[in-house]
Amino acid sequence: MEIIWTFTLLMIPGVVSSMSVTGYSGGGVTIKCKYDKGYTDNKKYFCKGQESMCRDRIRTNEKYKWVKNDRFCLYDDTSSAVFSVTIRDLRKLDSGTYQCGVDIIKEKDSYTEVKLKIITGINIKPLEGCNSQTESLQNLLEQIENITAQELPLATVTHVWNMVLNTSGEISESSSSVSQAVIASNGNRVLNANEKVISTLVKPTDTKKSQTESLQNLLEQIENITAQELPLANVTYALNMVLNTSREISESSSSVSQAVIASNGNLVLNANEKVISTLVKPTDTNDSVSFTLAAVEVEIFMVGSSVTLDKIPRLVTTNCSVDIDLIGIAKNNNETRSAAVAFMSYNTMENLLKPDFFNTSTDTIKTMMSTVISITLLNTTNTKLTKPVNITIKHIRKFDPDGSLYCVYWNISEWIVDGCSVLKTNSSHTVCSCVHLSTFALIMQTNRGTSCKPSESDSLLDILNLVCVIVGLVFFSLALLTFVLCQWSPGVNNVARINLCVSLLLAHLLFLLTQQFLSLIRRHQVLCAVISGVLHFLFLSGFVWMFIEAVLLFMCVKKLSQINSKRRGVLSSRFLCVIGYTVALVVVAVSAGVHPKGYGSEKCWIEMDKGFIWSFRGPVCVILALNMILFIYIIISLTSTLKNLNAEVSHMKRTKSGSSTGSSSEVFPVDSN
Structure with missing residues (x-):
């Protein structure tokens, strides 16, 4: 078996200090060595050894021309x-440490270290030239097609696959002078060669463990791809292999743990993102790539510094679309x-x-709707969004009006809702708004039960x-009518009682209407969140007014002994209203600021988790x-005051009785005779 081995490596000084390269x-x-653009006029060289004792193998100042020195070529x-x-x-003997160097006058040269390892024992056909990339690829593909071995070691397959993809990637990057027929021919042969090489990894086994290992090995090979750009044919081939392998594993994953499934x-996702990123090409204006496979639809849009569009067009696939401010x-x-963005x-x-990876506090049925x-920014340094992303999603299953819809994103091992919300929904589509990019889905929760009809106890x-x-609303x-319409003594302050009734009346009325029309309200997540915030405010206001009434009662009891004191309230009605509603408003505002997604549960109330x-509960407690402390104090104070009043009344009665007896003796003197 004769194979041409060509390994292409991108090396960036200051970023990669040392890289191992294997040759045969x-x-x-x-080896491709990248350098700073400020040194384009400097000499370039490739030497063997450490920086201080590096012996030149080739050194040149030529540009855009292959320079040869024995077995070494530099371009x-x-x-x-x-x-x-x-x-x-x-x-x-070529094994050892090399340096990619840039000759810098009066300063230390710029180096990138390369560690080369040569493996013997395999019959390899030597390269005939330095710049015949297309011929080298064709020779390689011809010899791969002549492979007769049924099985090859994983290390060998990995090197072959990397070499084919990287070499074809180099050709595609410089394909402006190559005819379309040659490019198409190379693409077909690359697909066939990859399929032939990968087939040598297939071993007679039916264990799920080996399937998982095969997927992991395949994904590791993708991670080792060093080409910056790949032809579309290579990308679609790699995606098909990954998705088909993962589908086979998922179909037989009944005995595989949930953690392993999530890890796969x-x-x-990471492998697909790596492969898709190789389709991004530099552009001054804008460009796009789209394709459809059996398991995935892909839309890629790229914008450059001279783009003339005000906004990019909506990215659309069969079951969803997205609006994103890519220009911003x-x-x-x-x-x-x-x-650049990939959708x-x-x-x-x-x-x-x-969908079962969506963990909730209640035991419900989760359905993927x-x-x-997956939406990701590719080759972009600053990935911060300028505005939320709106995703219009088509329901792929029948919509249950009694179910609860959630826009969720994938976070390592579970679906969560942080940063995403339902803007609007109907029986066929839902619009989700998210403040970050990730992998998204629409999940519906329905109550778990043996039948659709609610149980008798629930009814x-x-x-x-x-x-x-309803009875509470009536009372x-x-x-409220009693406090408002009846005439009261000027010394009686009913402000706290009136506002207490108003807060609880509105809270119970809103709660009743929400529960009656819950299925309609749940379709609008923002409305549901607003209602839960208003309920939070009204119920808290009711408790605050209870406390104010307790304080007023406490002040009244303290003045029972002051008979001649004026019966005017110390606190004005306006001041009481400010206290009664501001405290509740501050609590709600702080809660919404700390955890905005805490409002809008399944029942349009506060989320119970986290x-x-x-x-x-905290402010209520x-x-x-x-109130309990004030109540105890009022009871003790009232008991003591009443005892004192009773003692004073008894003393007054005894004093009055004695005075009456003395007066009678003076008016009617007793005759001693």
């Missing part, structure tokens, strides 16, 4: 600030003024990223709840504790 005896390697492409070094007819999902993001990238809609990814959607509980709320209304419910 008789073959060749091509300096100043337009891209990259020089390439090719070593032909590799030998065992993360690996697949590009303007925030001060270095390049460019940005992917997966048809089978829910088999890995299952959409395809899994009785709902009826009892409805009756109690709150009667109390401790957010304590934004209501404090108020109840203070």
Whole structure:
């Protein structure tokens, strides 16, 4: 078996200090060394050894021309600030440490270290020249097609696959002078060669463990791709392999742990993003790439520094679309003024990223209502969004009006809702708004039960709840009318009682209406969140007014002994109203600022998880504790005051009785005779 081995490596000084390169005896390697654009006129060289004792193998000041020195060739492409070094007819003695160097006058040269390892024992056909990339690729593909081995080691397959993709990527980057027929021919042969090489990894086994290992090995090979750009044919081939392998694993994953499934999902997402990023090409204005496979639809849009569009068109796939301010993001990238976004809609990814990974406090049935959607910024330094992203999602399953819809995103091992909300929804589509980019989905929760009809106990509980709320509304209304219409003594302050009734009346009325029309309100997440915030405010106001009434009662009891004191309230009505409503408003405002997504649960109330419910429970507990303290003090004070009053009244009665007896003796003197 004869194989041409060509390994292409991008090396960036200051970023990669050392890189290991493997070559095979008789073959060749091509190393691409990137340098700072300020040194385009400087000499470039490739030497063996450490920096202080490095012996030149080739050194030149030529630009855009292959320079040869024995088995070493160097080509300096100043337009891209990259020089390439090719070593032909590799030998065992070539192993060692090399330096990609830039000759800098009066300063220390710029180096990038390369550690080269040569493996012997494999028959390799030597390279005939330095710059025949297309011929080298064709020779390589011909010899891959002649492989007769049924199985090859993973290390060998990895090197072959990397070499084919990287070499074809180099050709595609410089394909302006190559005919379209040659490019198409190379693409077809690359696909066939990759399929032939990958087939040598297939071993007779049916264990799920080996399937998972095969997927992980495949994803590791993708991670090792060093080409900056790849042809579309290579990208679609790699995506098909990854998604098909992951689908086979998910279909037989009944005995695989949830953690392993989630881990495989993360690996697949990362690998797909890596492959898709190789389709991004530099542009001054704008460009786009789109394609559709059996398992995924992909839309890529790129903008450059000279883009003339006011906004990019909506990115659309069969089941979803997205609006994103890519031009605003590009303007925030001060270095390049460019940005690229990839929009992917997966048809089978829910088999890995299952809806059951959406953890909630209640035991409900989770249903995936959409395809899994991935939105990511590619080759973009500043990924901060200028405005929220709106995603219009088509329902892929029947919509249940009694269910609760959630816009969620994938966070390592679970679906969560942080940063995403439902803007609006109907029976066929839902619009989600998110403040960050990630992998998204639409999940519906429905109550778990054996039948769609609610149980008899639930129905009785709902009826009892409805009756109690209505009775409460009636009595709150009667109390409010009593305080407002009846005439009261000027010394009686009813401000706290009136506002207490108003707060509880409005809170119970809003609660009743919300529960009656919950299925309609839940379709509008923003409205549901607003209602839960208003309920939070009204109920808290009711408790604050209870505390104010307790304080007023305390002040009244303290003045019982002061008979001649004026019966005017110390606190004005206006001041009481400010206190009664401001305290509740501050609590709600702080709660919304700290955790905005805490409002808008399934029942349009406060979320019970993550401790957010304590934004209501906490103030209520404090108020109840203070009221209890005031109540105990009032009872003790009232008891003491009444005892003193009783003693004074008894003393006054005895004094009055004695005075009456003395007066009678003076008016009617007793005759001693």
